[in-house]
Amino acid sequence: METLDNTSRRSFMKLAATAGGGLFLGFNWTNSSALPVVVSTKQVAAGSVNFNSYLSIGTDNFITIISPNPEIGQGIKTAFPMVVAEELDADWKLVKTVQGNLDPGAFERQVTGGSGAVPHSWDRLRKAGATARYLLVEAAANRWKVPASECTTSDGKVYHKASGKSLSYGELAEEASKLTAPKEVKLKDEKDYKLIGHSVRNVDNHNIATGKPLFGLDFYREGMLFSIIQRPKAFGMKLKSVDSAAAKAMPGIVDVVTFDNSVAVVGKSTWQVKKAREALKIEYEKEADLESTSDHNRIFQDLLDNGKATVRRKNGDVEAAFKNAAKIVKAEYQCPFLPHSPLEPMNFFAHVREDGVELIGPTQTPDRARGEVAKLTGFPQEKVTVEITRQGGGFGRRLAADYVMEAAKVSKLVKAPVKVIWTREDDMTGGTYRPAVRYRFEAALDKDGQMIGYKLRGVGMNAGNTTREDNFPSGSVDNLLIDSVDHKSPITTGPWRAPITNFLAYAEQSFLDEVAEAAGKDPIQFRLELLEKAKKAPAGDVKYDVDRMIAVIKLAAEKSNWGKKKGVSQGFSVYFSHRSYVAQVGEVIVEKGKPALKNVIVAVDCGIVINKSGSLQQVRGGVVDGLGHAMYGNLTFKNGVPDQSNFNGFRLIRMNEIPEVDVHFVNNGISPTGLGEPALPPTGGAVANAFYKATKQRLRNQPFMEDAAFKSIS
Template sequence: MQTSEQTSRRNFIKIAAAAGGGLFLGFNWLNSSALPVVVDAKKVAAGSVNFNSYLSIGTDNVITIISPNPEIGQGIKTAFPMVVAEELDADWKQVKTVQGNLDTGIYERQVTGGSGAVPHSWERLRKAGATARYLLVEAAAAQWNVPASECTTENGKVWHRTSGKSLSYGELAEAASKMPAPTEVKLKKESDFKLIGQSVRNVDNNNIATGKPLFGLDVYREGMLFAMIQRPKAFGLKLKSVNSEAAKAMPGIVDVVTFENSVAVVGKSTWQVKKAKDALKIEYEKAAELESSADHNRIFQQLMENGEATVRRKNGDVDTAFKNAAKVIKSEYQCPFLPHSPLEPMNFFAHVREDGVELIGPTQTPERARTEVAKLTGIAPEKITVEITRQGGGFGRRLAADFVLEAANVSKLVKAPVKVIWTREDDMTGGIYRPAVRYRFEAALDKSGELIGYKLRGVGMNSGNSTREDNFPSGSVENLLIDSVEYKSPITTGPWRAPITNFLAYAEQSFLDEVAEAAGKDPVEFRLALLEKAKKSPVGDIKYDVDRMIDVIKLAAEKSKWGKKKGVYQGFSVYFSHRSYVAQVGEVVMEKGKPVLKNVIAAVDCGIVINKSGSLQQVRGGVVDGLGHAMYGNMTFKDGAPDQRNFNGFRLIRMNDIPEVDVHFVDNGISPTGLGEPALPPAGGAVANAFYKATKQRLRNQPFINEEAFKGIS
């Protein structure tokens, strides 16, 4: 049986036409300053060179690169080759991408999370393309016996305009592989970009549309068994006893095994194991308090008043500022637990053998998957391969490795290759939710309406630090206190798209509108004035770029015609996260006496936009995701068990709920920053502030649909 590494090498060489020779460049993902080096194609084809992060140009003109980061729909598998192709002056139709598998010896940060893949790899990819172009030009110049300076590149060819000669990259590939590698290369100016900034279709679109096996759910191996797992039905319960006789007697069932706090049914098809899982008779006993949503409200209030707080940031004399204030504004905001709800439920394949482990599936953190399985099995990490599939959504859920460990556990116990599959109910009730949080904000104003004091306390359930103490308005207020209180709940939580800021941004930006109103100031001008203070007289460390935030605010105000539209109620929000800046304006109109969300205008500074269509999709998707969960997303608990078990009980945003989303990018020439997450945090605040303008009622709790001010609207 081929290992996943061998399979990937074989596929790569087939695509890159290694048998016919060509140009292979190995480039160092661990060192952005290192230039790529030429690798002998024959050695690659023979397998005598370790499978590396190659850029290849085959004699058939096909250009292939390895994309190491997991693709979860954020478009990284398209963006990476676009950067290479730009510097290479390649014909985009000849560019192919191969998904790289886990290799910590070559790759650094082989993770999808935190919107950090492009910022990490930008320079590395550009240098790979520029080095290949240099070698091709040198090869052409030598063949024509002309100076390299007289040669140009365009659309996959090297040209000598004076003589009218041209050679394709494929024709030059082998000669280029024999040229000495450069010690330095010159990268293009942004003004010379031809591909970057254009709209390019996702490289997997055709395979997705035609049903090609790309996803974890598509994985199949000869002799593979299927498994579904019954976990405790409530958080705080533990396994007491299992009666599996009826399940084992059902058709297609191979075994029923238990491990830790779970019962796995293993069989020959998903339907057979699902039916058998339903036939299990399991008793549980209490291991912790079985919490309900009513308990959480009580706990929040107690901890807000009396919890042991950790000071996250303190500037100036906060007590004196509030004591001397002409006006104090105080508000609380709360959000519920939320599931991640990716379209593709959790699944993973594992084959645990005595001499190694094969892992295949959708994971945002392949190294974590390998490390955790190594601990479980006692098998050395270097004997564990991880093949990364395309993923039907992640949103932070696949940063965890629990579903990987389940597959490894079952495979180890039944001594066979196994694919674990979660049902939608498993996915909804299996835990690792967005933490539930409550915030209390307080602001002190002087007689002229200036903000002289600011306090924020966050109480989070398994959230760690529920604040972002260094984000705006920190740095702009002389007297400021931000602290947090942590509550350990048996309900498991983890990162959820734009962790913490997904709710904090809504709460902060809604509260700043409250403060602006109390000060008698326009919300946009109020924020800009605070940022000017941060620029001229910063208070403590400022970890955001004041000018970039000012620019994105001004762009959003300009594009939305802020305050100038008759019959349109506008709400403003701006946030910095994952190195990027996004300002949004929500627009509400009254129809038949009810407020209706019509538009969201988004201004985005994420540095250079690589793929315009992909970037637009990321921003629009982030806005829709943020709106949907702010307005409708809700997970409640009764005695430790989720009330919502599938989409028939969990309200998602619907097509007719989605407003127009108008996106504008700041063109500042800065190297790309994050984009997968930054558009989500400001969305809730922009809409909540717009609804307030229309109704004069604040939306202080998510989901909005449960608020009195929102009832009857949707």
């Protein structure tokens, strides 16, 4: 597949129109029921058509689609055109994609986050492709003077079997553009898919492998300046004074400016500004408590015991259930702060001019970037443009716009185009971490081993609600109390891949295994019994699909040959997040007296799988991400300063530590649901439960390698 990059929508349309015309199809991204509309090439060239996105079929047989959502490695730039091409019966080799820039008037939800892009656009994309196919068939039938019902399509051509005639889409594009789009179009049945469900290479693979400029760090414009910023090294400190004389005197340095609590060095190259930053003489003063990890441990314990909690969900008479219980199970689980550590550190280009602002770079939320910069500069939002580059990871970090604002502030102060670049140390110590959390669980069992009561309290550091109160096992326990307490810390936090569930799933699923053991039941059977209760006699609202969860559990049990492998200790976990259901079985083998994780079997219900290879990569990547951070990831603090500032101190999973990951998808034919995040949350629990089965040591603290129980077995 050929890919077009860094091309504006208007420029692309004018270019395509003047290159020979064809069929242009505008379709509405904001309304799944809105029908595509035929747009003449003259209209497109004139720029007078106000549709939200465009599918074009040129007389050269190439099909081009603008993809509006930011590409962050989740494969959306490949998946979107695959859906259109499937309904269009296109020849995939003749499909091009263009990254759309921010255009709130044309697109809705130009966001990468929450695993929601494909669910949001599925019907819109299908209707666009199907409508184009309808028009092309009508054009061919008119030319051949045969009923359209006698015509078929395949690989970018229309066929009339009875006469043996065929025409390419390019040959029919002009005629099709003069026809009226129908109000209703027939969409393909899943059984007829030729492209969806198969493996397709990412459209950017060639450009990535050959080093083409795709990412924000690649962006360069003649005459732009570079900036590296010094922020307070401790959370809770603020800028008091700065002596920049030595830095300003260094080669290539244009200016040193201050804003908020930051000092920006601006110059002609990244190396020059990096070296000049080291010459700054800065004094800070305290404005809040300088917290250490030891402080957090004390705060956690105090808030679990005495914190004023916000009740998130309560069903039944919890106090009576625990008072009358035959057995009570209690446990606490803790997860640390984590940096995002994307391969591409934060960076952004900004040019604040007298007539508006130009922004270029990697952002998961381009509209947020535009809105915040508009407030900063005083320009109306339509005077702020955002060009979206491909992103070298983000995992939620690029949902924030702080680094975009920095670029705009520096550009405004020095009155020049500026690209702000964070070093790896800036990135790891600059905040917006996954919040640290501690959970306390309690379960009440009756004499028959039925769970009749359940309590969960979550305490987080700037985490807000650390629970997902309507997720399983809610709805399956008659007496339930879920509440949370939040500590306001000067350490900044934000969404991290699969927010909240990335650590909650591990804690919940590990604790459910503890309860199952206390009840004398198999862990999978214990969960299935709870789900049957939620199905037949629900306790309050059930806001997850019980049947989908049961199906994914049974598939994981089947594929892992649960409980039947000799010499293999298996641990189970299942979780619902981002509209999808994932069950996992971790398998541990004891070698020379030491437990070793060898395999993770994964069952996934994400609805229809669009790109099989991309989907497999998302699931396997999520498992490796979840495993690596559960095993090794830890960010600690001393007097407000992170102890880890680069990968020499922050432990990541290594290649030889990655187990086999065996993935199976549920084929239920429902519309696609999320996939970028749901495979990560269950991993920690499956692995912890497998290690327990092998060693009888519960791993209640992440990272596992620093848990006393893990040290005793490794």
